[in-house]
Amino acid sequence: MSEIKESKKALFPMTKKERKLLFDPLNDNNPVTVQVLGICSALAVTSMLLPSIVMAIAVTFVIAFSNLAISMMRKYIPKQVRMIVQLVIIAFLVTIVELTLKAYSYPVYKQLSVFIGLIITNCIVMGRLEAFAMANPPWQSFLDGIGNGLGYGIILIIISFFRELFGRGTLMSGTPIEMKIIGSSSDFWIDTTTNSWFGWYTNNNLMVLPAAALFLLGMIIWYQRSKNTKLVDIS
Amino acid sequence: MNSSKYIIGFTALLTAFVALVLSLMYTGLKEKHKQNELLFEKRAMLGAIQDRAKLNVSDIKDADIIDFFNKNIEQVVVDTKGNILTPEDVEKHGYKGGKAENVDMKKEMKKAFENRILPVYIYNDKNGEKIYILKLFGKGLWDEISGFLALGPDINTVVGASFDHKGETPGMGAEMKDNPKFPAQFKGKKIYDESGKLVSINVRKGGAVDPEHDVDAISGATLTSNGITDMLKSSLENYNNYLKKLK
Secondary structure (H helix, E strand, O other), X not given: OHHHHHHHHOOOOOOHHHHHHHHHHHOOOOOOOOOOOOHHHHHHOOOOHHHXXXXXXXXXXXXXXXXXXXXHHOOOOOHHHHHHHHHHHHHHHHHHHHHHHHHHOHHHHHHHOHHHHHHHHOHHHHHHHHHHHOOOOHHHHHHHHHHHHHHHHHHHHHHHHHHHHHHHOXXXXXXXXXXXXXXXXXXXXXXXXXXXXXXXXXXXXXXXOHHHHHHHHHHHHHHHXXXXXXXXXXX | OOOHXXXXXXXXXXXHHHHHHHHHHHHHHHHHHHHHHHHHHHHHHHHHOHHHHOOOOOOOOHHHHHHHHHHHEEEEEEEOOOOEEOHHHHHHOOXXXXXXXXXXXXXXXXXXXXXXXXXXXXXXXOOOOEEEEEEEEEEXXXXXXXXXXXXXXXXXXXXXXXXXXXXXXXXXXXXXXXXXXXXXXXXXXXOEOOOOOEOOOEEEOOOOOOOOOEEEOOOOOHHHHHHHHHHHHHHHHHHHHHHHHHO
């Protein structure tokens, strides 16, 4: 019943379950803030917005397609070597991402450098393959992958927004739409050397260091739990 | 439970497929990767002379970079004794193309001092003056650091510098590349003292003391700053004999 109803209005008809797969990881079951996976790269690449966005896209691509591939092969993968097979697929996709970035977006490739390769070790990818793709059909696995990738990406983007703004005073630095918000020269929108309101302000160097990402992540988790009662452990 | 035959067959097939696709992709994109690397290098090199040549390297298009490079830059390869090598000699060292841009400094720095060959780029100024751009290569805190130092026609005064790194800490050591104020300090510094002795340029923690041979270190990045000092010293020593011959 509900399926018929939905297929009328939506361009891409989705059942309730599929929608849950896609949107649950954004909040209720976020891989970073709820499952606390993928923290390492969330701390490392988030000092600026651009690399975070590229990282988010790359991880989403890798999770979605490795989920899809593993799910399609799940009945044929020998149980004894399933982890190795999963790793081969992940490494395969990560190498594709790396080669593509190196060919078509070299500056970003230089900036992310080692972290692209480290997507292989991102526990979200492996976790979704083991927990979901090995037991579910391809389309659902694909959606689950997209959902988890976006759930990871959204946290990365939130953290890097604050880190870049307070650490460097810029946003989207390294792109044509670079915005210089606050800083001590006349290039910036708020110039602390002449502005009488912000004369006290200096960029916080701590924000540039990975430790700041951990503080911000803690605050995001705190905020999320204060809003989302489902996540509060009442036992 | 699967049989061993099935497991081996499955993994072999999967690996073969993955290897095939990746190797095809790698060979297909190899040219483009190489182009990107060379272009990045050229952009960095022009960064060292951007004040002198009135360019803004971060804004110009890739095609213009290549165009400018081909028109105005002369490439020379020298050895540590100061002799200029012919392209054939350079190819004998294993660099196809035989030009300065083909020389890999990472390999050269591993060799013994006498056997190294070094790239030099000469920019012919509009006034007919020659600017010598030298390649720097060394070790920072985490990984390789590199750069270009441009010397004026007196072969002593620095007219510009640009730096690059592989994995220095963003916001700290990485400022050597990201913060244009750091390379800008090198302008006007001198690498030889009055007696003609090579003293290089020191990146000094706590602020420059000697106005001719010191620049301020990057705050919070002492080890990267020390790495830059060492890189300048060792790289300039490589070029010392060549520069002396030029004088």
